Amino acid sequence: xxxxxxxxxxxxxxxxxxxxxxxxxxxxxxxxxxxxxxxxxxxxxxxxxxxxxxxxxxxxxxxxxxxxxxxxxxxxxxxxxxxxxxxxxxxxxxxxxxxxxxxxxxxxxxxxxxxxxxxxxxxxxxxxxxxxxxxxxxxxxxxxxxxxxxxxxxxxxxxxxxxxxxxxxxxxxxxxxxxxxxxxxxxxxxxxxxxxxxxxxxxxxxxxxxxxxxxxxxxxxxxxxxxxxxxxxxxxxxxxxxxxxxxxxxxxxxxxxxxxxxxxxxxxxxxxxxxxxxxxxxxxxx
Amino acid sequence: xxxxxxxxxxxxxxxxxxxxxxxxxxxxxxxxxxxxxxxxxxxxxxxxxxxxxxxxxxxxxxxxxxxxxxxxxxxxxxxxxxxxxxxxxxxxxxxxxxxxxxxxxxxxxxxxxxxxxxxxxxxxxxxxxxxxxxxxxxxxxxxxxxxxxxxxxxxxxxxxxxxxxxxxxxxxxxxxxxxxxxxxxxxxxxxxxxxxxxxxxxxxxxxxxxxxxxxxxxxxxxxxxxxxxxxxxxxxxxxxxxxxxxxxxxxxxxxxxxxxxxxxxxx
Amino acid sequence: xxxxxxxxxxxxxxxxxxxxxxxxxxxxxxxxxxxxxxxxxxxxxxxxxxxxxxxxxxxxxxxxxxxxxxxxxxxxxxxxxxxxxxxxxxxxxxxxxxxxxxxxxxxxxxxxxxxxxxxxxxxxxxxxxxxxxxxxxxxxxxxxxxxxxxxxxxxxxxxxxxxxxxxxxxxxxxxxxxxxxxxxxxxxxxxxxxxxxxxxxxxxxxxxxxxxxxxxxxxxxxxxxxxxxxxxxxxxxxxxxxxxxxxxxxxxxxxxxxxxxxxxxxxxxxxxxxxxxxxxx
Numbered sequence: 001x002x003x004x005x006x007x008x009x010x011x012x013x014x015x016x017x018x019x020x021x022x023x024x025x026x027x028x029x030x031x032x033x034x035x036x037x038x039x040x041x042x043x044x045x046x047x048x049x050x051x052x053x054x055x056x057x058x059x060x061x062x063x064x065x066x067x068x069x070x071x072x073x074x075x076x077x078x079x080x081x082x083x084x085x086x087x088x089x090x091x092x093x094x095x096x097x098x099x100x101x102x103x104x105x106x107x108x109x110x111x112x113x114x115x116x117x118x119x120x121x122x123x124x125x126x127x128x129x130x131x132x133x134x135x136x137x138x139x140x141x142x143x144x145x146x147x148x149x150x151x152x153x154x155x156x157x158x159x160x161x162x163x164x165x166x167x168x169x170x171x172x173x174x175x176x177x178x179x180x181x182x183x184x185x186x187x188x189x190x191x192x193x194x195x196x197x198x199x200x201x202x203x204x205x206x207x208x209x210x211x212x213x214x215x216x217x218x219x220x221x222x223x224x225x226x227x228x229x230x231x232x233x234x235x236x237x238x239x240x241x242x243x244x245x246x247x248x249x250x251x252x253x254x255x256x257x258x259x260x261x262x263x264x265x266x267x268x269x270x271x272x273x274x275x276x277x278x279x280x281x282x283x284x285x286x
Numbered sequence: 287x288x289x290x291x292x293x294x295x296x297x298x299x300x301x302x303x304x305x306x307x308x309x310x311x312x313x314x315x316x317x318x319x320x321x322x323x324x325x326x327x328x329x330x331x332x333x334x335x336x337x338x339x340x341x342x343x344x345x346x347x348x349x350x351x352x353x354x355x356x357x358x359x360x361x362x363x364x365x366x367x368x369x370x371x372x373x374x375x376x377x378x379x380x381x382x383x384x385x386x387x388x389x390x391x392x393x394x395x396x397x398x399x400x401x402x403x404x405x406x407x408x409x410x411x412x413x414x415x416x417x418x419x420x421x422x423x424x425x426x427x428x429x430x431x432x433x434x435x436x437x438x439x440x441x442x443x444x445x446x447x448x449x450x451x452x453x454x455x456x457x458x459x460x461x462x463x464x465x466x467x468x469x470x471x472x473x474x475x476x477x478x479x480x481x482x483x484x485x486x487x488x489x490x491x492x493x494x495x496x497x498x499x500x501x502x503x504x505x506x507x508x509x510x511x512x513x514x515x516x517x518x519x520x521x522x523x524x525x526x527x528x529x530x531x532x533x534x535x536x537x538x539x540x541x542x543x544x545x546x547x548x549x550x551x552x553x
Numbered sequence: 554x555x556x557x558x559x560x561x562x563x564x565x566x567x568x569x570x571x572x573x574x575x576x577x578x579x580x581x582x583x584x585x586x587x588x589x590x591x592x593x594x595x596x597x598x599x600x601x602x603x604x605x606x607x608x609x610x611x612x613x614x615x616x617x618x619x620x621x622x623x624x625x626x627x628x629x630x631x632x633x634x635x636x637x638x639x640x641x642x643x644x645x646x647x648x649x650x651x652x653x654x655x656x657x658x659x660x661x662x663x664x665x666x667x668x669x670x671x672x673x674x675x676x677x678x679x680x681x682x683x684x685x686x687x688x689x690x691x692x693x694x695x696x697x698x699x700x701x702x703x704x705x706x707x708x709x710x711x712x713x714x715x716x717x718x719x720x721x722x723x724x725x726x727x728x729x730x731x732x733x734x735x736x737x738x739x740x741x742x743x744x745x746x747x748x749x750x751x752x753x754x755x756x757x758x759x760x761x762x763x764x765x766x767x768x769x770x771x772x773x774x775x776x777x778x779x780x781x782x783x784x785x786x787x788x789x790x791x792x793x794x795x796x797x798x799x800x801x802x803x804x805x806x807x808x809x810x811x812x813x814x815x816x817x818x819x820x821x822x823x824x825x826x827x828x829x830x831x832x833x834x
Contacts, residue, residue, distance in 0.1 A: 043729060043730070043731055044699060044700070044729045044731070044732070045699075147598075147599070148598065149598070174727070175726050175727060176598070177597040177598045177756040177795060177796075178597070178756060178758075178795060178796050178797040179597050179795030179796070180597070180598065180795075182797075204729045204730055205730070207800070244731055245730075246730050248800070249759075249799065249800040249801055249822065250800050250804060252822045253801065253804065253822055253825050253826050253829070256822055256823065256826035257826050257829060257830065260826065260830055262829075262830065262833065271800055271803045271804050271807060272807070274804060275804060275807040275808060275811065278808060278811070278813070278829065278833070279808075279811040281833065282811065282812070282813065282833065
């Protein structure tokens with residue numbers, strides 16, 4: 001796999017030359033691989049929001065650069081809008097950005113800004129709504145008449161409709177109930193599987209990230225502190241807890257068992273894996 | 287970032303100017319403006335300048351911050367200066383094409399610039415040393431007697447303090463909505479006036495909806511905390527004049543009298 | 554001990570869209586909450602849990618049936634202020650319930666409305682801020698605080714009215730894990746040390762595990778009611794109404810199927826690990 005986005009020595013400082021000056025991200029280096037499902041995790045204030053707003057050129061680095069493909073995205077600042085079409089960003093609580101009279105028009109906002117023709121826009125809007133798990137009967141409804149969960153899906157469809165090469169979602173499941181969360185994440189997973197495009201999901205829920213992604217990047221105190229497959233990251237559970245993050249409940253149980261002398265992998269993170277591990281142990285004991 | 291803009295900003299502190307009763311400061315500001323407009327000649331302007339300098343010194347506010355506050359009205363200052371410079375009739379000093387600079391013009395322009403600058407700086411001194419909540423409190427108490435003639439003084443001051451409370455929240459929200467729409471390719475920077483106005487719709491619609499939602503939720507939250515208008519309401523901080531308030535008010539009265547006399551003498 | 558909140562055959566429906574029949578949000582709820590208890594009310598979005606919460610201090614009035622707060626009928630308008638003083642409410646969005654520009658002014662808002670004397674307000678504000686551990690922020694501007702801190706200020710604002718009960722209407726839903734922990738620790742302490750009744754509306758199972766009693770709502774009715782150990786282990790039923798059992802319970806269920814002799818109600822991490830150790834030995 002080759003990287004689709006490369007972040008090189010990225011630093012972003014807010015309020016430079018004022019007493020409020022602080023670096024939200026500092027000297028960050030990371031890569032996002034083509035086609036992967038990446039989880040970015042960190043507590044509030046760890047710099048994750050600032051980081052992702054650099055990936056589509058909403059923020060400009062104070063120093064360092066962002067490469068999309070092999071090009072610095074700020075090579076030609078006039079073309080930064082194209083970067084935003086290629087790297088789609090869904091903000092936290094995106095339902096608060098809806099504004100059009102109908103669901104159709106709202107989802108079409110992005111594709112229209114891209115200057116596509118009517119036919120192509122129509123195709124994209126319908127495809128995007130399907131990926132977000134919404135039926136066509138909603139197309140002519142006002143987005144403001146929908147339920148909270150449906151609004152969120154419309155907003156996500158609005159970004160998917162631009163058919164970006166990289167889709168970034170900031171806390172997509174925040175505030176949803178367990179069933180809503182489960183079904184939205186299922187839709188995102190299906191989108192990743194079927195489209196094969198790169199997906200980056202930002203979250204502060206370890207359980208959610210552990211169950212969905214191929215690789216995790218952990219941010220703390222304005223920098224990357226860990227990155228790797230979930231298993232690798234959770235094998236350093238203590239460090240995660242030290243930077244104020246939770247590890248999945250299952251991992252915590254496994255760690256406790258390991259501490260008490262049970263010969264088990266302390267870095268498991270799914271119920272099924274721990275169950276299988278313990279079953280094997282019991283079989284061995286017999 | 288948007289939320290860092292200063293809008294009649296308050297600088298917390300513990301100087302004499304900070305400790306004065308907000309009502310005193312409101313009265314002083316009004317008196318200051320009256321004195322400023324009474325001033326005529328170099329001497330009386332000198333007295334006002336001295337008054338302002340004393341205020342700055344006592345408040346401990348950095349003069350730089352005051353000067354920065356002038357920036358937004360720099361254009362008005364220049365415009366006034368130019369207008370007075372060229373259009374005051376009198377003894378001509380220099381002239382080219384249709385413009386004539388007169389001695390009186392220079393003097394008037396100088397005084398006008400001085401007046402506007404000192405006016406702005408003086409009122410800024412009030413907002414720099416008085417927290418918005420103290421300011422609304424002071425206004426509510428000062429205007430209290432108007433309740434008798436059915437002016438909704440409590441409601442007005444509640445509106446003002448809630449507006450102040452929500453300015454940073456709404457600015458932040460605007461920032462966020464703008465970014466979200468930019469992420470979908472919205473363009474706020476190009477096109478003609480009409481196109482630009484139209485480009486604001488994706489920001490204004492969500493912003494209004496959110497402001498209404500917030501108002502709705504805030505109303506319920508306030509009712510849950512037993513809010514039922516100004517009737518029977520008590521206060522965490524009750525305003526009380528101290529000796530220092532009386533002394534400062536007396537001193538100001540003296541200055542006002544002095545300036546009036548000086549102005550009468552044409553100084 | 555007496556009941557602080559009691560509902561009887563409570564029904565309620567929001568005004569319907571044009572041409573449609575009203576859908577009941579609450580469909581015959583009978584519930585008693587004891588003074589001093591810690592009750593979690595669980596349910597998916599639209600299950601009626603928030604509607605029920607809003608009846609607990611007369612923000613909504615019953616469409617049918619009755620609600621009593623400390624023996625006072627919420628339909629009696631003359632008792633409105635007293636009811637709201639006794640049952641305080643903390644909402645979901647921290648930004649939309651803070652009234653003032655300064656923390657202490659916001660906490661004072663309730664007592665000011667109640668006409669409490671100035672000296673007494675000052676004492677209450679100080680005590681309330683101490684109770685939520687925010688005394689260091691007395692003179693701060695609320696918009697510079699974190700979500701968890703803002704919610705603690707909102708809780709302090711309720712405490713300053715000296716209530717018998719606090720209802721948290723999904724007050725943790727918008728917070729990150731650290732903020733959630735702050736808020737939960739705060740209410741747990743208030744419940745334990747001051748005997749304030751806590752009603753926690755949530756859809757997070759781990760929060761429900763902290764309560765003495767869990768009430769599960771679905772389609773406007775109470776469908777389960779009991780101690781967390783009895784409710785949270787009913788994995789299948791919970792899943793059917795759009796909720797999740799804690800992962801520990803899921804694990805223990807699975808292990809039982811593997812022939813482990815483990816209880817299902819070892820909800821905590823330590824407890825769960827110990828149960829597994831016993832079964833392995």
